[in-house]
Amino acid sequence: MNFDLTEEQFLLRKMMRDFAEGEVAPGAEERDKQKAFPREIIAKMAQLGLMGLPFPEQYGGGGADTISFAIAVEELSRVCASTGITYSAHISLGGAPIHMFGTEEQKEKYLVSICDGTSLGSFGLTEPNAGSDAGGTETKASFQDGKWVISGNKCFITNGSYAEFITLTAVTSQSDSKEITAFIVPTKQEGFQVLESYEKMGLHSSNTTELVLDHVEVDQNQILGEIGKGFRQFLVTLDGGRIGIGAMAVGVAQGAYEKALQYAKERKQFGQSLSRFQVIQHKLADMAMEIELARTYVYKAAWLKDQGRKFTKEASICKLYASEVAMRVCSQAIQIHGGWGYMRDYQVERYLRDAKLLEIGEGTSEIQRNIIAREIGC
Numbered sequence: 001m002n003f004d005l006t007e008e009q010f011l012l013r014k015m016m017r018d019f020a021e022g023e024v025a026p027g028a029e030e031r032d033k034q035k036a037f038p039r040e041i042i043a044k045m046a047q048l049g050l051m052g053l054p055f056p057e058q059y060g061g062g063g064a065d066t067i068s069f070a071i072a073v074e075e076l077s078r079v080c081a082s083t084g085i086t087y088s089a090h091i092s093l094g095g096a097p098i099h100m101f102g103t104e105e106q107k108e109k110y111l112v113s114i115c116d117g118t119s120l121g122s123f124g125l126t127e128p129n130a131g132s133d134a135g136g137t138e139t140k141a142s143f144q145d146g147k148w149v150i151s152g153n154k155c156f157i158t159n160g161s162y163a164e165f166i167t168l169t170a171v172t173s174q175s176d177s178k179e180i181t182a183f184i185v186p187t188k189q190e191g192f193q194v195l196e197s198y199e200k201m202g203l204h205s206s207n208t209t210e211l212v213l214d215h216v217e218v219d220q221n222q223i224l225g226e227i228g229k230g231f232r233q234f235l236v237t238l239d240g241g242r243i244g245i246g247a248m249a250v251g252v253a254q255g256a257y258e259k260a261l262q263y264a265k266e267r268k269q270f271g272q273s274l275s276r277f278q279v280i281q282h283k284l285a286d287m288a289m290e291i292e293l294a295r296t297y298v299y300k301a302a303w304l305k306d307q308g309r310k311f312t313k314e315a316s317i318c319k320l321y322a323s324e325v326a327m328r329v330c331s332q333a334i335q336i337h338g339g340w341g342y343m344r345d346y347q348v349e350r351y352l353r354d355a356k357l358l359e360i361g362e363g364t365s366e367i368q369r370n371i372i373a374r375e376i377g378c
Contacts, residue, residue: 016075025079052115060115066302077251081354088244094121101225124168141170160209202353242319249322313375323358
């Protein structure tokens with residue numbers, strides 16, 4: 001299987017690298033320190049037509065494929081994982097469910113504003129008691145006087161503060177807790193609160209929120225897909241989201257590796273550069289090898305998705321492998337920097353802090369292994 005980039009993909013990668021290095025990288029460390037959301041960067045990406053990259057042109061999207069999306073996420077994450085996860089969640093969790101399951105009216109109303117950047121995409125699935133066990137959803141929706149009334153809590157929701165609406169899940173049967181339905185809910189609706197209260201290990205300049213819904217009313221036409229099909233819909237959504245996390249992991253690993261390689265060439269010890277020592281050469285060789293393997297598998301999963309073929313196993317493999325590669329590479333990057341790697345000045349400690357979430361979000365490494373085992377027939 002040949003993953004040589006098409007001309008369009010090659011040009012996109014060049015544009016994204018230039019944008020990432022020119023616009024995103026210069027302020028990444030300061031944004032991390034200040035926990036400042038990259039609002040100006042997102043606005044510039046909207047101007048470049050990137051916010052709807054893989055969605056149809058009729059809704060203001062770019063009509064690009066999933067490999068192109070993965071390339072964009074990787075290049076952003078290579079210099080700033082917070083920007084990478086903001087963009088990845090916007091597309092794969094915010095826009096994708098509406099594109100896949102929405103009515104034409106919903107796409108015209110909601111997907112268009114995703115594509116033009118008017119609203120950042122956001123997806124409300126995780127709850128205080130429903131993480132890996134997403135079937136444990138406790139948010140409830142009941143039909144009363146012609147309206148759906150939703151009450152409950154969601155946690156760890158990316159982009160919530162910058163979303164005009166959020167697709168979220170709720171139990172819609174009093175007798176069957178597994179009957180879960182997805183709703184598109186405006187964040188300014190009465191009874192809807194978006195709270196920013198988390199102190200995170202990393203990804204400091206991304207937006208992570210809690211959602212509180214207290215008898216929030218929505219209309220029948222704000223159901224996404226069919227009643228009771230929300231569980232299946234978010235499983236499909238998460239398959240695509242795992243490609244985004246895999247691409248993020250490749251970008252984080254690539255960025256940390258490049259900093260380690262540069263440092264190894266410049267740092268002198270015992271009369272020669274670190275890169276002349278075989279032990280350092282082997283570390284860098286392993287890093288380069290694992291990054292290439294992870295990138296190739298991310299592309300494979302993306303290619304299968306673009307072909308309309310089943311990609312559940314491949315999405316889990318690419319997410320699992322790439323996220324664990326990112327952790328190994330970032331740890332070795334710090335080791336190569338020695339004591340300086342532990343300091344903020346050389347930035348590799350930020351890469352490690354950011355990488356850890358990739359082993360957790362969109363399904364933990366343990367859950368990915370469960371999925372892979374199921375898919376291979378265990």
